[in-house]
Amino acid sequence: MADVDIRVLSVGTALPGPPVDNAALAARFGMDRLWQEWIDLFIGTRFRHLALDLETGAIRCSLADLATTAGATALARAGITAGEIDLVVLSTATPDALMPATVNVVADRLGINEVSTIQLQAGCSGAVQGLDVARKLLLSGAHRTALVLGGEMLARFYDLSIDLAKLPPEQLVNYVLFGDGAGAAVLTSNPAPGACSLVSTLTRLEGLGRAPGATLEWFGPGERGERVAATEDYKAIEEHVPVMAARTVTELLDGLGWRPDELDYLLPPQLSGVMSARITDHLGLPEAHVVSCVDEIGNNGNGLVYFQLERALPRLAPGDRAVGVSIESSKWIRSGFALERR
Template structure:
């Protein structure tokens, strides 16, 4: 619908269990103090939450468990009931099962029925892709309120028998980089208290001819005994490309909105690791903007991370203030960004 505004009414999140710091990881995997120091200096993430009991190796939470909690939180914050929702969209790289789709399991648990539902499989920018799909649903006139979910449970891919002292760097980094979480937001054509209007939002695949920067395997009966690692990360490639891509996203958002860098009050930078996020935030060149970051304590929790940031941002975004968010997906390289303005 031409001229129709779309608002983010609320956001919510769910983190499993207590925080797991680097010392706890070091003890569990028999690593020494130098390894712990390496994590602090070169990765910069202090802790993360895991949907896994490190001692028993048993999963404590599924993605559906966490997404249900986050969804309820977002609905409550928006003052809405399940029957008020016209569509549900989920972005994840780690669905609980191939079928049924996790989005439909969560909708069922929340009491949402007879609506459109979509599940997008992608890395971190899947959260923004899900927001994009929700926005298009609303702009096309097919509803007034969409519940958007995002999250990942990456700990299920951990091999707790692995000797990390012998692991390749591309495999080792996953044990310290990631955390588990889910998040949610309510998008609507109707503003509400503490909402923000979406001034710009885009996602764009830019992976043509590029080698994947991250790989997450899915093993079936025919290849379950494969010696391929379940997850690998080309951290060097990510260090090289993500800061450049993040800067490109910011420039495109500014051009699309007509805003100047000095107009930005909040910035939501990519949440790769504590160290990388700090470097990217500095590179974006928005010294007067407040930085909304949670990766230091929550780890890189994939498709949940944008929602964790949105939850913080909405709480601190005053009427008329402006925020920009940047998300980069490194598995096959997707640029994504959004611009928000607080409602009066």
């Protein structure tokens, strides 16, 4: 099946609620102007979308809600019916429940049944892991058309009663980096003239002997105690992610026999506005057009790759090539993919 071409027919995305800017976030938590300036200068993320109503504390939607909307949009854009899907893959770090799996709830809502479903528990690299799993299964001939989804519902970890001024940086940063959202793509091994080809995917665990750079906890009744739900070692991320991203790009290009100057588009890791720009500079691909959106929508983890793809695919002309990179700091996973409009 080596000569089979896996094509991306469409992408759909979904965001909850209106964008929340840094001024609104600072006002809600009673922080001063210096805090807002710190976000602008060191984080570089201007907006995020939250499923949480900051005034009332009410959760407005679930991950299944967002993924269903994104999936329905992707199916409609591809001109594909639910009955034509024979594989559904969803990646997330924040499923709605441990059981039932969110992927099955989404499939049910979309009218997809009697198919293989897979849910991957993963951080930011999960979006590429989902594309990787789907691509390999399509290449095997076991399936023909897949709906691949990813997203996060991080609003549930917001504590609106907390005094942010008393938080250490590894906890404070989570209140400004992240947002909610979901995306979806339709992949197929069927002929699809003009569609963009997903020519390569890779994921590599590099966490041997290295402390996690991010944690996200699940708690049962009576279990939490003094444990913190989410932490982020931003300094370790600043140190390791650019290097891991560069290795990923090199491995993708070498595997395909592409030269760096033949790359038309780059979809860099999307931790924050500042970090994405720093990583892009480190990669040294000045001729590649950069597709980045984290400064506009916040870091919604497994959803971000789909938001980048939604922006990139319409721009790729025949013969254009693109590489995307996603790095997960929880146990240091690097992942990437390559696209070509053939």
